[in-house]
Amino acid sequence: MLIGSQPLSIRRSIPSLTSACLRLLRPLARILLRHGVSAHEFARSANIAFIRGAVDILREQGQPANFSRISAITGLHRHVVAELSAELAGAGEPGDTTRDYQRNRLARVLTGWFESPEYTDSQGLPRPLPLTGPAPSFHELVRAFSGDLYPRIILDELLRVGAVQLLPDGTVRAVSRRYTVGGADTEALRHLGTVAHDLLSTLEHNLTAPAGARLFEDSIVSVRFDARALPLLHHLLQRRGASLLHDVEGWLAEHELGGDGDTVRAGVMIQMLIDRDAGPGD
Numbered sequence: 001m002l003i004g005s006q007p008l009s010i011r012r013s014i015p016s017l018t019s020a021c022l023r024l025l026r027p028l029a030r031i032l033l034r035h036g037v038s039a040h041e042f043a044r045s046a047n048i049a050f051i052r053g054a055v056d057i058l059r060e061q062g063q064p065a066n067f068s069r070i071s072a073i074t075g076l077h078r079h080v081v082a083e084l085s086a087e088l089a090g091a092g093e094p095g096d097t098t099r100d101y102q103r104n105r106l107a108r109v110l111t112g113w114f115e116s117p118e119y120t121d122s123q124g125l126p127r128p129l130p131l132t133g134p135a136p137s138f139h140e141l142v143r144a145f146s147g148d149l150y151p152r153i154i155l156d157e158l159l160r161v162g163a164v165q166l167l168p169d170g171t172v173r174a175v176s177r178r179y180t181v182g183g184a185d186t187e188a189l190r191h192l193g194t195v196a197h198d199l200l201s202t203l204e205h206n207l208t209a210p211a212g213a214r215l216f217e218d219s220i221v222s223v224r225f226d227a228r229a230l231p232l233l234h235h236l237l238q239r240r241g242a243s244l245l246h247d248v249e250g251w252l253a254e255h256e257l258g259g260d261g262d263t264v265r266a267g268v269m270i271q272m273l274i275d276r277d278a279g280p281g282d
Contacts, residue, residue, distance in 0.1 A: 050074040105146040112145035114177045126174040241270040
């Protein structure tokens, strides 16, 4: 399973696969950044996904999913595999140092404000802070938890996303602990993961399955579509797409098993796309 032992055809496909990953990760990166998730936090999630993927592949091949084999497949150091596997199994949580490093600088300022005894009151709530002066002040808070970013930059950004408020007396009050510029609620974000997982699982299946066993996956895209007609396309899909899904929903209901039996999660997705990232050659 090591890259060096892979067939030449697979090694030759790596540049194309890397290019595809960069394209599919771009919208995901925007979503994560809008919700205050740093590159380091994402890297940890990617490592966990690689470990789980390696376990899936090893089980498919009937091989033991031990740390050494997972390390060989993923390229992750064995101690990293062991540490993350222990956390996934509920045997441990990342320490304070790890948590602090994973948060981006804006989020770390808010975390320090809500957790540090120096910046909380007797009830454990974040204190309103003067902008300048000795600790506890906003400038000293930023220096303690953000590092090399100027306090004014942090303040402007936190004001912009509604995480803090400037009070009439000149002090700053924390409003929200989590730094986020996204408007999506928890359920919408969970839906994002489900839909993306379903689409990628279909594409993954079709990459390896013989022609007769591939799942239906098709699309119609215009690269020079009149942007003024987007509302018409939206209306068309709402009318005809909803009608098709209603028919499929009834068919699926007729084939559901009420008791024991060989069942799977299966369905159909229809989505409208607007790609404003596409450039020449995309």
